Amino acid sequence: MFKTQSSKLIEIEHLSAGYDGKQVLSDVNLTVYQDDYLGIIGPNGGGKTTLMRLILGLMKPTEGTIRYFRKVKDESGETVLDENGEAKVEEVKEISMGYLPQYNQLDKQFPISVYEVVLAGLSKTKGLFSRYTQAQHQQVLDTLERMQLTEFKDRHIAALSGGQLQRVLLARAIVSKPDVVILDEPNTYIDRRFQKQMYEMLEQINKECAIIIVSHDVAEVLNNVKHIACVNQHLHYHDTADMPREKLEEHFLNV
Numbered sequence: 307m308f309k310t311q312s313s314k315l316i317e318i319e320h321l322s323a324g325y326d327g328k329q330v331l332s333d334v335n336l337t338v339y340q341d342d343y344l345g346i347i348g349p350n351g352g353g354k355t356t357l358m359r360l361i362l363g364l365m366k367p368t369e370g371t372i373r374y375f376r377k378v379k380d381e382s383g384e385t386v387l388d389e390n391g392e393a394k395v396e397e398v399k400e401i402s403m404g405y406l407p408q409y410n411q412l413d414k415q416f417p418i419s420v421y422e423v424v425l426a427g428l429s430k431t432k433g434l435f436s437r438y439t440q441a442q443h444q445q446v447l448d449t450l451e452r453m454q455l456t457e458f459k460d461r462h463i464a465a466l467s468g469g470q471l472q473r474v475l476l477a478r479a480i481v482s483k484p485d486v487v488i489l490d491e492p493n494t495y496i497d498r499r500f501q502k503q504m505y506e507m508l509e510q511i512n513k514e515c516a517i518i519i520v521s522h523d524v525a526e527v528l529n530n531v532k533h534i535a536c537v538n539q540h541l542h543y544h545d546t547a548d549m550p551r552e553k554l555e556e557h558f559l560n561v
């Protein structure tokens with residue numbers, strides 16, 4: 307089993323939020339760590355996507371705070387450690403986040419190629435009127451290679467299988483080397499045969515950044531994540547290393 311004791315990346319305290327005066331999340335507290343792999347599970351309409359939208363800054367809470375932290379580096383670029391030997395962090399206004407949206411939020415007919423989709427993952431790092439640099443184009447090519455997508459580079463996204471499209475969107479989410487990748491129901495893109503491959507890719511990605519994955523596939527999520535949070539207006543949190551797998555399944559399979 308995994309064990310994480312690393313520095314915080316996102317800290318959520320006493321967060322409440324909703325739509326049109328109807329409360330969807332109440333008094334949510336959650337810490338996401340720098341090298342975290344956090345699974346978010348819960349019933350339909352429980353507030354999982356809402357929590358992701360809040361973390362991404364796409365909507366504002368009615369109460370509570372979300373704070374972001376970055377590792378402190380010295381002049382030579384080395385991470386500074388605190389008294390416990392953990393990376394020292396400082397609060398920052400924002401961190402970089404890659405996002406893989408739910409399948410049903412996607413317009414597959416939008417006229418855009420695989421290369422352009424992945425390049426769009428760098429749009430935040432480019433000035434509004436400036437062009438992408440040679441290095442940024444190379445970054446796209448490297449990411450396509452890593453995701454085994456080079457042969458589909460010029461293909462229209464409507465002409466991809468679900469698994470290929472999922473890899474393209476994952477490539478877009480990681481191309482900027484973000485601090486955290488947020489995946490909302492990534493399994494809806496693929497059939498079960500490809501799930502193993504997806505989790506292997508995520509394990510590799512987790513060596514470089516934190517991952518938050520929303521999923522209905524409780525058993526599969528429990529197999530892969532370091533921490534698990536069950537969201538149903540309130541949030542219940544568990545360290546998967548602290549609880550036997552059977553207990554977690556018993557606890558969560560019926561949510």
Ligand SMILES: Nc1ncnc2c1ncn2[C@@H]1O[C@H](COP(=O)(O)OP(=O)(O)OP(=O)(O)O)[C@@H](O)[C@H]1O
Pocket residue numbers: 325326330348349350351352353354355356357
């Ligand atoms: N834009 C919106 N306007 C009004 N109500 C919304 C909006 N988005 C979500 N809701 C409502 O908020 C509640 C939580 O929705 P949310 O999408 O966060 O749940 P979820 O846990 O992600 O659900 P699912 O597992 O079905 O994707 C639901 O009752 C939903 O109908």
